[in-house]
Amino acid sequence: MTTASSDRLSKTTAGVHVGFRRRLDNTPPWWFALPAMVLFAFVVLVPSARGVYYAFTDWDGLDPNYSLIGLDNFTVVFHDPDAVQAIWHTLLIAAAITIIQNGIGLLLALGVNSAIKSRNMLRVFLFAPAVVTPIVTAYLWRNLLGPDGAVNSLLGAVGLTRWQQDWLGNPDLALWSIVGVIVWQFAGYSMVIFLAGLQSVPREVYEAADIDGAGPVRRFWSVVRPLLAPAFTINLMLSIIGGIKLFDQVYALTGGGPGHATDTLSTLIYKDAFTLGEFGYSVALAVVLTIIVAIASTGQYVVLARNERAAS
């Protein structure tokens, strides 16, 4: 006991002592970063740079002879009704998921953070879909949302026959069905992030609000909400970026159809490159996607950083 503590003591004092006498250069060597940076460059940086370059060519993915064609691919993108529609779908899905998933996630977090008896079980259970493979849950829902699927059966069983729909085959509904499937799977994810934020709110803060006579709504809005700013930042970031890049669920649920009613940028990129062989055009779409992601994340970062400063 004594030897151990005195040993530790002498080590610390030695460290401080030496540290005072001369500045140690103990910065870790730069080559520690080398393995990671090499792999990162090989897999992400170099191919991305090449992707940007190919976007200005008529390359088909195979033929070594291709030529620079300037902005032609981009001109085509903005004159191609399918592409314009896909951009619109991408933005719509991202916005819808962000609002609905985080709204429900926040309500669930408040519910699970209350005095209810089932809160621990519910937390584990409600989060469970978020770890399951998205392509698998999407195939499950493709059946459930079919004309003879379980959703329509359920509606029929409770007497809502009028509400029965061809959820994925109706072009006006299909996009919203996809949003619903994603919200079903990931609302628990938002919940867990909000819950971590809620649990970091000190008890005294709630008590002080109670003493000041704040009701639950007032208490949430004026006291808890500002303290949730970091959780909002992460949740909004995850759902906006995730929504913009969405591929798996669309691929499995509708394949972009009926027609092009649910095509997103990601499904169009895949189809153009791998079924139509238009690599140059496809990477031009990927560049558009990159620009949208960049605008969304910068804009969001600026707004939320301002809010977080205002809250603290």
Place this chain on the structure above:
Amino acid sequence: MNRYRRRTFGLELVMIGAAFVVGFPLYVLVNLAVRPTSDTSSPLRPTASPTMENFTEAWQRGALGGALFNSVVVTVFSVIVVLAISSFAAYPLARATARWSRGMFLLIMLGLALPFQLAALPLYQTMRDLGLLGTPWALVLFYSGLQVPFTTFLYIGFLRALPRDFEDAALIDGCTPVQGFRYVVFPMLKPITVTALVLNAVAVWNDFFTPLLYLSGSGQQTMPVAISGFVGQYVTNWNLIFAALVISIVPILLVYFALQRSIINGFAGGLKA
């Protein structure tokens, strides 16, 4: 926090209702997976004579054993490599203030923002030219690079909040920088390593787009691609498909329920870092 009041009971009922919304599709999934194809009653009705036949049939016809093995191999190796190289890289990037360090950090941030769809197509061509298409090792290589920005970013954030005294002491005691990292710094990174492990493992295991591109047409599949192929092949036989879906979900849920505390904390952990 508060006492249990009548309103709390109402809330309890609402929340259990939410759990039913989450549980309903899973009930139908299992209910149809154990149902013989001849039974065409409503998907809601509990299956009268449950059978395990669909599972054995799906397992054999879908070659799901091989896919499961590939998924495990790809996930384990990718996660080990990514955690090792990213924590190693984060150490000097969090500590050094020189220009190369800032430059690399900015590249990492850039990597965080780039959607993988941009790199995916040119990389497909490179992989093809190197003859790496159709092998699970191409995926390990791919994820090892792809997950670097996010993982390194997590480690840098954690390291910057960590005092330097311990590593300084280790160096004074005669450790080389590598030993200092291996025996002093890395053990202190445990909380963020758990977070990075969970998030990377889930991301790699669940990824569909990458193996769809790089393994398609080959006999080697990961679980998500095998499932997708299976659905395409047996598109009308939903009882069989549902059995395959159950097979692919069970390993994930087993791990999840066994380690739920670490996993949920892992997902929430980015918040504290």
